[in-house]
Amino acid sequence: MSEEIYVCEVCGGTFFGRPIKVKVDGYTALVCPSCARTIRHQAGRRREPVDLSGRRASAPLREARSRPMRPKVSTKETVRAREVKREEARIAARLSPDTYELVEGYGSVLRRAREEMGLTLDQVAKAVNIKTSLLRNIETERMVPPLRIVRALEKLLDVKITTVVSDVESAAAPPASDTQDRPLTLGEILELKKRRAVD
Numbered sequence: 001m002s003e004e005i006y007v008c009e010v011c012g013g014t015f016f017g018r019p020i021k022v023k024v025d026g027y028t029a030l031v032c033p034s035c036a037r038t039i040r041h042q043a044g045r046r047r048e049p050v051d052l053s054g055r056r057a058s059a060p061l062r063e064a065r066s067r068p069m070r071p072k073v074s075t076k077e078t079v080r081a082r083e084v085k086r087e088e089a090r091i092a093a094r095l096s097p098d099t100y101e102l103v104e105g106y107g108s109v110l111r112r113a114r115e116e117m118g119l120t121l122d123q124v125a126k127a128v129n130i131k132t133s134l135l136r137n138i139e140t141e142r143m144v145p146p147l148r149i150v151r152a153l154e155k156l157l158d159v160k161i162t163t164v165v166s167d168v169e170s171a172a173a174p175p176a177s178d179t180q181d182r183p184l185t186l187g188e189i190l191e192l193k194k195r196r197a198v199d
Helices: 033-045 075-095 106-116 121-128 132-139 147-157 167-172 177-181 186-198
Strands: 005-007 014-016 020-024 027-031 099-102 162-165
Touching: 020 033, 027 033, 099 147, 106 132, 106 147, 121 132, 121 147, 132 147
Parallel strands: none
Antiparallel strands: 005 014, 020 027, 099 162
16 A cells, blocks of 8 residues: 655645645645644634623723833844954954054063962952953963953053054064955955055
8 A cells, every 4th residue: 555645735744644634714625634633623722702792891001111112133133243343343453553562471470460469360350350260371371361351450460561563563564364364354455445545
């Protein structure tokens, strides 16, 4: 006995076996077993409309609260907006007229200043709002901290661990390796055109 393939007239899915005849709003449809169960279940729940014209209903009215409407933004949109903002900040930092460079031995400078003030790694990390492990990696110079963290550490420990590299020095230096590996973005091209127009 070979089974035939049918297409459900409700969901459009294909199924093996015999279709089930179901009445849907006066129309007889050939449907899959799943849709047949759903339609029969819904038909059992339908009730006759109740006439409420002779009854008088009353309910206390509450004053509606007026809340300012916030536009609904999907999670994907907010995540993408954050990514764009970070990328813009990264490009602005890279193309800013004054580029900052960390001094040699910046980790030991930070460690000495912290120890002179009698602070622990945990205390400094909490004050700057970073993890202790991140601060430990900065002090051992395993990672280069972002400018925001550098500024906070300089202010808290009252030390200077950055130097300003002028535009002339940064122009003489070869371009960053990440721009060699990928094409320039539209924002970077516009920034370069602005610089050439000024020069």
